[in-house]
Amino acid sequence: MSGVPTEMKLMRSAGPGPAASTLEQSLLSVAGVSRSFGGVRAVTDVSFAVPAGALYGLIGPNGAGKSTVMNIIAGTERTDRGTIEFRGAVVNRLADFQRARRGIVRAFQHATVFGRMTVLESLLVAYPDLPGQTYRDVFSRPRRRWAEREQALIERSVALLDRFDMRRTANEYTSNLSGGQKKLLELMRAVCADPVLLLLDEPFAGVHVRNVEAVCELLAEVRDGGVTILMTEHELNLVERLCEVVIVMARGSVIYQGSLTEGLREQEVIEAYVAG
Amino acid sequence: MSSGLSIYIATLFVYAGVSIIACWGLDLQYGSTGIPNFAYIIFQAIGAYVAAMLTLGPAKHGSVITYQQYLFGARLPYPLPILLATFAGAALSVVVGPFLLRRLREDYLAIAMLVLSLIATVVTEADVGLVNGTTGIFNVPEPFGSLSPATQSWIYVGTVAIGVLICAAVVRRIVHSPLDRVLRSVRENEVAASSLGKNVRGAKLATFIAGNTMAAFSGALLIEFIGAWAPSGWEYAETFVYFSAVIIGGRGRRGGVAVGAVILGVGISEAVRYLPTFGDPSLVGAVQFMFIGALIIAFLWWRPEGILPERKRVFRLPDEAPLVEVESA
Numbered sequence: 127m128s129g130v131p132t133e134m135k136l137m138r139s140a141g142p143g144p145a146a147s148t149l150e151q152s153l154l155s156v157a158g159v160s161r162s163f164g165g166v167r168a169v170t171d172v173s174f175a176v177p178a179g180a181l182y183g184l185i186g187p188n189g190a191g192k193s194t195v196m197n198i199i200a201g202t203e204r205t206d207r208g209t210i211e212f213r214g215a216v217v218n219r220l221a222d223f224q225r226a227r228r229g230i231v232r233a234f235q236h237a238t239v240f241g242r243m244t245v246l247e248s249l250l251v252a253y254p255d256l257p258g259q260t261y262r263d264v265f266s267r268p269r270r271r272w273a274e275r276e277q278a279l280i281e282r283s284v285a286l287l288d289r290f291d292m293r294r295t296a297n298e299y300t301s302n303l304s305g306g307q308k309k310l311l312e313l314m315r316a317v318c319a320d321p322v323l324l325l326l327d328e329p330f331a332g333v334h335v336r337n338v339e340a341v342c343e344l345l346a347e348v349r350d351g352g353v354t355i356l357m358t359e360h361e362l363n364l365v366e367r368l369c370e371v372v373i374v375m376a377r378g379s380v381i382y383q384g385s386l387t388e389g390l391r392e393q394e395v396i397e398a399y400v401a402g
Numbered sequence: 403m404s405s406g407l408s409i410y411i412a413t414l415f416v417y418a419g420v421s422i423i424a425c426w427g428l429d430l431q432y433g434s435t436g437i438p439n440f441a442y443i444i445f446q447a448i449g450a451y452v453a454a455m456l457t458l459g460p461a462k463h464g465s466v467i468t469y470q471q472y473l474f475g476a477r478l479p480y481p482l483p484i485l486l487a488t489f490a491g492a493a494l495s496v497v498v499g500p501f502l503l504r505r506l507r508e509d510y511l512a513i514a515m516l517v518l519s520l521i522a523t524v525v526t527e528a529d530v531g532l533v534n535g536t537t538g539i540f541n542v543p544e545p546f547g548s549l550s551p552a553t554q555s556w557i558y559v560g561t562v563a564i565g566v567l568i569c570a571a572v573v574r575r576i577v578h579s580p581l582d583r584v585l586r587s588v589r590e591n592e593v594a595a596s597s598l599g600k601n602v603r604g605a606k607l608a609t610f611i612a613g614n615t616m617a618a619f620s621g622a623l624l625i626e627f628i629g630a631w632a633p634s635g636w637e638y639a640e641t642f643v644y645f646s647a648v649i650i651g652g653r654g655r656r657g658g659v660a661v662g663a664v665i666l667g668v669g670i671s672e673a674v675r676y677l678p679t680f681g682d683p684s685l686v687g688a689v690q691f692m693f694i695g696a697l698i699i700a701f702l703w704w705r706p707e708g709i710l711p712e713r714k715r716v717f718r719l720p721d722e723a724p725l726v727e728v729e730s731a
Contacts, residue, residue, distance in 0.1 A: 202597070
């Protein structure tokens with residue numbers, strides 16, 4: 127792949143993780159990406175690739191630059207240097223909504239909800255294939271075109287809510303949800319948006335312990351359905367359970383890529399976690 | 403009923419209808435989408451001026467209007483001036499919208515809109531050749547001039563009522579569509595809406611155009627009835643009257659906004675007329691704005707959701723079939 131720098135190809139790849147072996151089939155390729163805020167270098171020359179259908183973890187201590195990388199991939203932050211390739215095309219110049227329409231959908235570290243919209247509305251607005259979402263559609267198509275489709279999507283959304291025992295909140299304003307419920311709603315909303323690549327920034331943060339298993343099952347199911355997932359997470363036991371490969375960042379750089387078990391034996395990784 | 407009283411009542415109906423149309427347009431922008439369009443009044447003014455110029459005829463050749471100056475003119479049959487004036491409001495929105503809505507946060511956008519409104523007033527007053535300066539355009543012939551004044555007025559009430567019904571149908575179509583959710587998601591959280599693939603800027607621009615088209619329509623309807631339009635009638639403060647109507651009536655709730663439009667657009671301005679005379683006569687206008695200011699503070703303090711709060715969209719869930727959106731909870 128032309129966009130993948132030499133450093134990345136030479137990166138240590140402990141274990142049989144698919145990272146090195148499947149670079150050619152990468153769905154996402156981050157190559158030489160750097161980003162500074164004022165005088166602070168948040169991300170420096172970050173490169174990695176994520177193959178299609180994988181569930182990768184992006185981990186590291188606080189301030190490592192994980193969220194910045196997620197923002198850059200999603201298009202909410204621009205890059206100072208480097209390229210983001212998605213499905214073989216450079217997407218650096220695309221706005222966040224254009225990337226979302228190509229399939230890069232994200233859930234934020236701090237849950238972002240539409241406060242004065244109900245839970246069900248928040249899910250319905252995420253579906254990209256629902257007609258009637260533009261002025262042209264509204265005034266050129268008969269109402270039944272979206273009404274019929276909407277009914278099917280309501281059923282699908284309620285089934286999703288049932289997984290987290292949130293059916294009773296369907297007609298509640300999202301501003302009335304607890305922090306954990308907002309986080310779950312955001313995850314469900316991202317799933318409804320028909321993603322090809324799902325970017326999850328600490329999806330388990332604030333989620334009640336009884337829902338952790340349901341989230342794990344949903345993520346595995348989504349991945350098995352062909353969606354590629356890149357997630358940041360501090361709970362290493364969950365990362366180990368879910369992620370085939372982890373990309374470890376520290377001080378704005380990638381310091382390791384491979385299996386978590388092997389990674390935790392690497393001196394650099396241990397020092398990064400201990401020293402921060 | 404005397405002819406004078408009949409005309410007065412008809413005039414109140416026209417004012418109410420025009421105010422409702424204008425407030426619905428603003429509510430689409432501010433209530434549904436969160437666009438703080440403090441330049442809203444200039445789009446109403448564009449509609450009024452264009453309708454006047456297309457009714458009066460060319461400025462240099464008319465026998466009645468030789469003492470008025472304006473850019474162009476034509477004598478088009480009714481209701482063509484209203485339709486073309488409405489189109490002019492949409493066209494101006496297409497031109498200025500992309501610049502105003504470009505990457506400006508809500509507070510800065512509000513400032514930019516306010517500045518645009520001030521610039522428009524100053525330029526209009528300073529350049530007399532544009533639309534007759536501070537004097538404004540007047541003697542615009544009424545569309546049903548051959549009839550008696552009272553009959554004219556009531557026929558015009560019917561015209562405005564048709565306009566209100568058309569706008570109500572347009573607004574209702576939007577409110578009961580998935581587009582309404584998209585607009586409200588933009589209002590609630592632009593970043594999150596964008597992350598779901600919603601073209602936030604595109605949605606805001608389209609709503610900006612739609613709302614301003616209604617503003618221009620309302621302006622055109624008004625000048626065809628009152629026959630005159632001057633900058634003193636569309637200063638930036640008038641925008642705040644419409645904003646007050648939206649907030650007091652119930653942002654995002656069309657019925658509430660209509661109530662607010664009638665109270666603010668007609669009720670208060672008429673009520674202050676009956677105040678006993680005191681001090682300088684110009685105080686009446688000041689009292690009107692003081693009262694509106696006090697009212698909006700009171701509502702923001704005690705009832706920020708307005709007289710009729712925004713309707714909560716409640717759906718029956720699958721085991722409670724049929725699966726249809728039901729009315730307010």
